[in-house]
Amino acid sequence: MLLIIARRLGMAVPTLLGVSVLIWLLLSILPGDPLAFLLPQDASPADRERLASEMGLDRPLPVRYVSWLGDVVRGDFGYSPFRRRDVSELIGTAWKNTAVLAGVSAAFGLSLGIAAGTAAGVYRNSIADRVVTGFAIVGLSVPSFWVAIVLLIVFSAQLKLLPAGGMADLSEGFGEYAKHLVMPVIAGSLITIAITARVTRASIVETFQADFVDMLRAKGLREWQVLMHVGKNAISPVLTTSGLQVGYLLGGSVLIETIYSWPGLGQLVFNAITARDLLVVQATTLVIAVIFVLLNLAVDILQVTFDPRQKRAA
C-alpha cells in the first residue's frame, strides 16, 4: 500500500509540472496587460518599463517560469502588487474559507445524494425512485447560479431569514456562522446531490442484477444483509464521482462564492483574473491541481480497501 502511495505521488510530479506550464502558457497568450491596473493613467513608457523590470516582466517567459518554479519549490509563491500581500498568505486565508464551505457542501451533498440514490435503486420504479430521478435531472440541468439568485431573492430579500452574503466569524456565535453557510451550501451542492444520486442509483440497480445477489438470497440472508453486499459492490463509481465532486468544491466555486461574496479561492481567483494578477492565478491553479491529485490518490486508496481486485490495477 505504501509503495502504491509513493508511486502515485511520484507520478503526480510530472502532472503538476504540466499543469504549471500550461497555465503559464495560457496566461501569456491571454490578452490584457498585467501592468494596466497598477500604473496611473498618465504613466510614461519609462515608468512602465521600470515597473515591468521591478516585477521581472521584462525577462523572457521561460526564464520567468523557471525562476517562479524555483521560488514555489521553496514555498514562496511571490507577492501580489494588487492586494499588497504575499500570495501564500492570500491563498492561505481563502483556502480555509473555501475548505469550510466545500467541507459542509460535500458532507451535505454526498450523504444526501448517496441516501437518495440508494433508496431509488433499492425501490426501483417506486414513487420515491421517480421523485429522486426527477430531482436529479432538474438538479443537473438548472444552473447553480440561478438557484443561488432565486434563494437570495426568496430567503434574503423577501423572507429576510438569511444573510445575503459574506462569511461570519465563529466569534459571532455558531448560529450566525451556520446561517451564512445555508444558501451557499444548498446552491453549491445541488449538482453534487444530483450527480451522486444518479450514479448511486445506477450502480445499485446494476449490482442488484448480479448473479451473486441470487446466491446471497439463496443462502437465506436477510434483505438488509443483501443490501450491505450490494452496497460494497456498488460503491466504486460513487467513490470516483465523489472524488471529482469534492475536488470541484474544494477548488472553490467561482459563481457561488462571487454571488454570496464568500471570501474563498473561487472569489480570489476570479478577482485575480479580472486584475491580471498572474502570480495569484498561477498559485491558485497549482493549489487546485495539488488538491485534485491528492483527492484522486485518496479515492484510489479507498477503492482498493473496498475492492481488493483493484490492487492489481493500482
Added chain:
Amino acid sequence: MALASGPRPAPIVHDVGRSAPAPLLEVRDLRTQFWTKQGWLTAVNDVSFTLQAGRVLGVLGESGSGKSAMLRTILGIQPRSARVAGRAVLNGVDLLALSEHERENMRGSQVSMVFQDPMTALDPVFTVGQQLIETIRRHHDMSKREAAARALEVLTLVQIPSPERRLQAYPFELSGGMRQRVVIAMALVSNPSLLLADEPTTALDVTVQARVLDLLSALRHELGMGIVFVTHDLAVAAQIADDIAVMYAGRIVEQGTVAEIVRSPRHPYTRGLLEANVRPGQRERPEAIAGAPPNLALLPPGCAFAPRCREAEETCWESLPDFRTVTARHHARCLHVDASRVNVEAVDAEEVA
C-alpha cells in the same frame, strides 16, 4: 421419485407403496409466470414430481425449458414480479405457503442451491471465509470463531486443499473448479436435506466437471441429501441421477429412471435429445431436433412439441395429452407412448455415461 400426476381429471396416480417413506420433496402443480409485453409467460407449467431423501432427480431440458425457473421458484428467489401457484412441500412444510421471513430461514439451512456459474456466484469483494461465516452465523447461533471452525470443516468436506488459506482468499484468487467447490461448501454449511443444483458443472472444464460430479455424488451419500440436478447434458444427468425428468416448454414431458429414459425413451422430444447426443465411436453427425423451442407466452393449446414432432397428429395440436404410464415409474406425456417405435439402436446408459 414417483410420478407426475397429470392435471385433473383422474390423475394417473402411481402407487408409491404404503411402505415408502414420506417424500422429502413433493412438488405439485407448480406454475411460475412472468409478465412480459406479450402477456403472462408461463415458464413453469403445472410441474409435479416427488423426490425421496437421498435420491437424485436429474431435470433435463434445453435452455428456456423452465428448469432454472422451477428451481428458483422452489427456493423462493424468483423475480418478485413473478406469479407463482402450486405447492412445494419439503419435509411436510409447503415452502410456497411460508412468509418471506420464514422462507429466508429455510433457505441455506434446509434447502440450498448451487449455481451455474461459479465465476459470478460469489460476492467478489468479500473473502471466502467472510462469506462462509456469514452464512453459518445466519442460521446458527455461533461465535465468529466457532463459525470459522465450521467453515474450515465444510471446505474440507468439499476437498479443497489447504482450506485455512482459502478462508483468507478472495474469489478472484481461486480457479473456477475451486470456486464451485466453495459455492457447494456454502450450500452445505447447515446440512440441508435438499440441494437444488442449477447446471453446476456447465461452466466448468470437462475434467473439473467430472470431479465436481464425483464430489456431489459422494456428498449425497455421505449427507443423505436429496438433489434436484438441473442440466441440459444427458451424459451428466445419466451419471449423477437416479431418475430423470425431461422438461419441454415449462412442462415435464417424460419421467422415469435413468435406465428407462436412456434405454427406451417414449416421448419424441426425449428421443430427439438422445439422438442429438454424440456417442463414443459415432461416425455420422448427431441429428438435431428440427425447429426451435416455442414462445412460452404464445403456447399452443395442445402439446407444445407438436410443431417439431414427426409423429404429431391432429389431436396433438388440439389438446394436451395426459401422462401415460409405460412402467410403474416411467411416464410420458405423449399419445404414442405405446407405439413401439422405440429406437432399436437405443442408447445404452453406459455408453452415454
